[in-house]
Amino acid sequence: MKVTIVGAGNVGATCADVISYRGIASEVVLLDIKEGFAEGKAMDIMQCATTTGFNTKVSGSTNDYSKTANSNVVVITSGVPRKPGMTREELIGINAGIVKTVADNVLKYSPDAIIVVVSNPMDTMAYLTLKATGLPKNRIIGMGGALDSSRFKYYLSKALDKPSNDVQGMVIGGHGDTTMIPLTRIASYNGSPVSDFLSQEVMDKVAADTMVGGATLTGLLGTSAWYAPGASVAYLVDSILNDQRKMIPCSVYLEGEYGQSDICIGVPCIIGKNGVEEIVTINLDEKEKALFAKSADAVRNMNEALKSVLA
Numbered sequence: 001m002k003v004t005i006v007g008a009g010n011v012g013a014t015c016a017d018v019i020s021y022r023g024i025a026s027e028v029v030l031l032d033i034k035e036g037f038a039e040g041k042a043m044d045i046m047q048c049a050t051t052t053g054f055n056t057k058v059s060g061s062t063n064d065y066s067k068t069a070n071s072n073v074v075v076i077t078s079g080v081p082r083k084p085g086m087t088r089e090e091l092i093g094i095n096a097g098i099v100k101t102v103a104d105n106v107l108k109y110s111p112d113a114i115i116v117v118v119s120n121p122m123d124t125m126a127y128l129t130l131k132a133t134g135l136p137k138n139r140i141i142g143m144g145g146a147l148d149s150s151r152f153k154y155y156l157s158k159a160l161d162k163p164s165n166d167v168q169g170m171v172i173g174g175h176g177d178t179t180m181i182p183l184t185r186i187a188s189y190n191g192s193p194v195s196d197f198l199s200q201e202v203m204d205k206v207a208a209d210t211m212v213g214g215a216t217l218t219g220l221l222g223t224s225a226w227y228a229p230g231a232s233v234a235y236l237v238d239s240i241l242n243d244q245r246k247m248i249p250c251s252v253y254l255e256g257e258y259g260q261s262d263i264c265i266g267v268p269c270i271i272g273k274n275g276v277e278e279i280v281t282i283n284l285d286e287k288e289k290a291l292f293a294k295s296a297d298a299v300r301n302m303n304e305a306l307k308s309v310l311a
């Protein structure tokens with residue numbers, strides 16, 4: 001199975017690294033516009049093969065899309081990341097043009113690929129990719145919820161003082177500092193509601209920290225995060241390539257689900273060999289429904305900025 005990752009920067013290269021050392025795909029192509037950069041990242045990753053023991057073939061390409069031919073999955077991470085103090089939404093001016101051009105290019109060589117969109121503002125970039133390519137909605141998946149949920153579980157595990165892998169939780173809604181919805185009510189510690197162990201005040205703090213999880217790291221690092229983002233993309237790609245049918249919150253095109261239409265936004269999905277196999281409808285309470293509607297309004301508002309790109 002072949003995966004192309006466009007953008008060999010922090011997130012793209014980390015994703016290639018995780019995919020190879022976990023043996024998720026037999027072949028990974030990294031492509032970047034910067035001369036020699038993807039080749040260098042691929043060579044560096046390949047020099048781990050004997051020490052970490054993997055057999056995936058990782059190669060790099062400077063903007064030569066013929067090398068990406070017949071990919072099963074294409075991940076788009078090309079574009080610019082935010083700097084401290086910025087929102088993801090501020091990246092739209094630069095990233096929209098890049099994402100559209102990249103999507104057109106990859107489809108010329110991999111017409112059947114499933115596309116995973118990572119570049120920010122991700123929900124709007126997923127919507128743009130869907131509208132610009134005209135691909136069926138099951139083949140465009142925005143990655144955000146996998147990462148936001150892993151951060152939610154991290155903050156819950158810290159509050160509980162228990163291992164992350166004993167915590168279950170999910171974040172839906174937009175992948176933005178104010179649009180994310182950590183579903184605290186249904187989060188659990190090995191099946192028991194976290195509210196059995198944490199006060200409302202602590203749960204509210206966990207939700208607030210989760211929402212600004214990306215901004216916190218951007219403040220600390222000077223650019224946005226990459227280890228957890230790259231690993232989250234690899235987790236999603238694994239579920240596609242190996243038809244695992246995991247339930248993962250992803251930004252996908254809605255046609256009436258959760259009361260929304262003509263928008264890509266984070267909802268729980270079954271992810272398998274066809275991409276989005278199913279959108280799972282979970283019961284939200286009235287407060288969560290209102291938060292979801294507000295989040296969708298904000299994402300839809302952002303999509304308005306695409307008019308000139310899509311014209």
Ligand SMILES: NC(=O)C1=CN([C@@H]2O[C@H](COP(=O)(O)OP(=O)(O)OC[C@H]3O[C@@H](n4cnc5c(N)ncnc54)[C@H](O)[C@@H]3O)[C@@H](O)[C@H]2O)C=CC1
Pocket residue numbers: 006007008009010011012031032033034037077078079080081082088091095098101102117118119120122143144147175223224225226229
């Ligand atoms: N959806 C999510 O959960 C996350 C999204 N992101 C987003 O992912 C994107 C990438 O972030 P980083 O890897 O940290 O940035 P980075 O700057 O390290 O890497 C981006 C790469 O894209 C390349 N690039 C730019 N234009 C290109 C084009 N036309 N064709 C091919 N390559 C091109 C650049 O040369 C650069 O190497 C950003 O927009 C960031 O906001 C980052 C983390 C999580």
Ligand SMILES: O=C([O-])CC(=O)C(=O)O
Pocket residue numbers: 081082088120147213214215218224225229
């Ligand atoms: O924070 C950012 O800009 C990058 C991102 O989407 C994340 O790490 O969640």
